[in-house]
Amino acid sequence: MKGITKKFGDFVANDSIDLTVHKGEIHALLGENGAGKTTLMNVLYGLYMPTEGNIFIKGDKVEVTSPNVAIEKGIGMVHQHFMLIDTFTVVENIILGMETTIKKGSWDTKCIDIERATKEVEKLSKKYSLHVDPKAKIQDISVGMQQRVEILKALYRGADILILDEPTAVLTPQEVEELIQIIKNLTKQGKTIIIITHKLKEIKQAADYCTIIRRGKKINTVKVSNVTEENLAEMMVGRQVSFAVDKKDIEKGEVVLNIDNIIIKDNRKLNAVNGLSLKVHRGEILGIAGVDGNGQSEFLEGITGLRPIESGKVVLNGENIVNTSPRHIMKKGMCNIPEDRQKRGLILDFSIAENMILEIYDKEPFSKNGRLNHKNIEEHARKLIGKFDVRPQNEKQAVGALSGGNQQKVIIAREVTNDPDVLIAAQPTRGLDVGAIEFVHKYLVEQRDNGKAVLLISFELDEILNLSDRIAVIYNGKIVDILDRKDANEKKLGYLMAGGGVENGRKEA
Known part of the structure; x- marks a missing residue:
């Protein structure tokens, strides 16, 4: 991409950006939120036409006027917010718009050749170690699996250059490791990967080269092995970034939120939250650590009034708020940064x-x-x-x-x-750059220092360990243990998150 400028009215999203990517490499595109990374890739994928500049693929100048043209040229894109139909199966989503039909019966009736498509998807899935069940419905599979479906959809259409927009923003740590392995497998098979991201650790783990964009302008392209995370952060934000959370010791106050033995069912009418108890005090950040799918979403929806609680109590500022309206819960002093x-x-x-x-x-x-x-x-x-x-x-x-x-x-x-008296922060820094993460962490600590209670739910163990005063581990819909921050480390938390020590009971909150 040479001299790419993209304007929206008077606003310049991309300002004369050059980007060179070689076959078989993993190239990271790094920048703050709103720096213009996705806009640049939307130009490459044909969703936007550039105001100025040219695109060359394998040395040939091309006009990418639409995503269909991009697909013809071997470019595929997996967007940050997936574009899948929940009620369709995996294979139906993958072939959508590219269906092959077969003649059926004696009336020249044509129908979609699902059997053939399923075999092709299975073959692709095996070739790239994606391990996806073609017959599963999208609504029944995890977010990480949905992302693999999006990758398969691009590969099914013949993508050689694959753009991944914030691919790890919605993944658990385990799924991130799996995705990095998948990306490396794809490049071994000759594919070229462009990752839009601001997660420095993952750039260091996966990328060969990194291009940094700040406020719509290209700052530099660097070989990842030659720079540190601190170097990348400084180029991205334009200043030094502190990775440590500045948090002074304070005495926690009275219990402001008391959750006692609550049971909440999931959409299949099974117990997702199964007798969970927790006390949150003023002047503390209580982190909840756990692998995705252990009842966190149902727990959040239950205590914020979005899902019925079958039994148990949730006492906020002295009042049992079980099964009251979200508006009433807000007025009683609880606010919510939702996970979605x-x-x-x-x-x-x-x-x-x-x-x-x-x-x-x-x-x-x-x-x-x-x-x-x-x-x-x-x-x-x-x-x-x-x-x-x-x-x-x-x-x-x-x-x-x-x-x-x-x-x-x-x-x-x-x-x-x-x-609020109680701020629930669910994945509060999901999709944020390091500068913005530093900013959000400062505000959460400020709430705690002002005598508020913060209930932090995050899949980022670093975030839980950096911010929390106490850490509760959720497994199978229950709190299995609560640790003081000084007693917690990644190894201990990982053991508890995997169900270790469940038979020993748990500490009182």
Whole structure:
């Protein structure tokens, strides 16, 4: 890609960027949220036409006018938010738009040749060690497996250059390891991989080269083996970044959230949360560590009023809030950074300003006598956009047009500003760059230092260990142990997360 510029009105998303990628290499594209990484790859994939610049594939200048042209040229893309149909099977999703048909019966009836497609998918799955069941429905498989389906979909269409947009943002640590192995297998088979990411550890583990973009401009291309994580972070953010969390010791206060022996069922009517008890104090960050699928999602939905609790108590500020409405729970002093920002956290067609006041739109100064005060709403949004560094800095921008990391900043700005007694932070830094992660961690610690309670649920063990005062380990819908931070390490937590020590019972919260 030579001299690629992409403008949206007056906003320059990509400013004369050059990118060279060689056959068989893993090339990372690194940058802050909103730096222009995805925009550049959307130009390569034909979703956007460049304002200026040219694309060359194998030395030939090409006009990539649509994704269909990109696919013809051997380019495939796996987007950050997967594009799969939940009720279809794996194989139906993979062949969608490229179905082959066979004649059936004596009336010249044609139907999709699912049997042949299934065999082809199985063959591809085996060749690239993707281990996907073609007959499984998308809604019944894990997020990591859905990502493999997206990779298979691109390979089925003949991709030689595969773009992965934030591929590890929604994966557990185990799935990340598996994905890195899959990527390396693909390059051994002659494929070329471009990874859009801001996870420095994974760049060091997987990438050969890395191109850094900052605020729409290319900063450098480096050989990954020649630089440290600190070097990459500084090039990406433009300043030194602290990887340590600055947290002073404080005395924890009274219990503000008391969860007692709750049972919550999943969508199949089976117990996902199975007698879970926990006490959260003012002035502490209580981290919940666990492998995805051990009841975390159902637990969060239950205590925030989004899923019925079968039995047990959840006492917030002295009141049992079991099976009350989300609005009532918010008014009692609990706010929530949800794990799925697009499904639970935002209304994508609304502006940044409108999303900032979703929970307080009925209060002054944002409304009076049922009428919204747009001037005050937009002024409030401008303050938060500046304070939380949301990009682009335009309060009227639809939130659906922001990068994933900036969408996350909008949610965090809203929830922290609501000044809750209990802040539930579920995967709060998912999809954020190191600069933004440092920023979010600072705000979570600030909440705790101000005497608030923070309940942190994260699949990132580093994050749990860096932020938490106490760490509760969830396994099979129960808390199996609670450790003081000074007694916890990755090895001990990993053992408990895998079910080790369950027979010994657990500590009281």
